[in-house]
Amino acid sequence: MPELPEVEVVRAGLEPALRGARIVSVTVADERALTRHPGSGAQFEAALTGRTVSAVARRGKFLWMPLDGDADAIVGHLGMSGQMLLRGSGAPPDRHERIRLDVRHPAHGDLAVVFADQRTFGSLAIDPLLPTPDGAPGGRGTSTPTVPAQVAHIARDPLDPAFDDGAFVSAVARSRSAVKRVLLDQTVASGIGNIYADEALWSARVHPDRPAATLATRTARRLLADVRSVLEKALAEGGTSFDAQYVNVNGQAGYFAHSLNAYGRTGAPCPRCGTPIVRVSFTNRSSHYCPRCQRPARLRAAGDAVR
């Protein structure tokens, strides 16, 4: 499932092919891929034809491609199963292909960018660019301090140099929700999904259901550090692939699935202590954790003060 590392792999793959490329034609094969776009498929096609892509940017799991003039951008979200694939000009349709952009790059020639999406949770849209409140660049891949309107309510991601650590720690301290829920809240920190939430919590030895506000400040900071190291390691390995659902722009899978310690390892021994990893239901999905390393509650004075 595409989370921050997977989306960053896609962004980095698209960047050299799209930066400076002119959109020659657009084909919307399935309008369900435009659920966040205010206009019709025909309007989407007409509005983009002839425009030039100036960058490929990302914040959290959102991608966007600013267009000439820097007033608007193509915004994309991969949802559960979305893919952005680079194909040769005239390549046959991909399975679950929803939208195709035919582009002409001054150095790389004619290419096709295919948005394919089995479960149709992902989408593309044209969206105006708004200034960032903090004046810092909107996200990875751009130096311009703007974000698409649809991304404006999302927090920066933990790998963003302008990420506000203090705001994260205070959001954790304020919330009565389970700490895993806070990690998944894109308005607190973006880019974290079910896989990396489980991995970071395992790494920090924090139980997913523990009320966020019960974490000591130093524990919250350690959790944030573990979030970062898990994301960075996954990024270095090309992201996590379980099946054909997540691939880079060339259709290749990532390797991080081999490095998972908790997620998807139900019944397998915890790499730290050997206790079998358990899986529990968590808001229509699953949490995986070590019942020995990640205790549901600790005595605050004894536990957090010491470690």
Next chain:
DNA sequence: TATTTTACCTGAGGGC
């Protein structure tokens, strides 16, 4: 206001 639940969607895989 803060938090929780639900809808959206398709294909893989298990059970019978």
Next chain:
DNA sequence: TGCCCTCAGGTAAAAT
């Protein structure tokens, strides 16, 4: 072989 059921889960809207 084929049908039915469950599961995967990010986001935003709706409900509490």
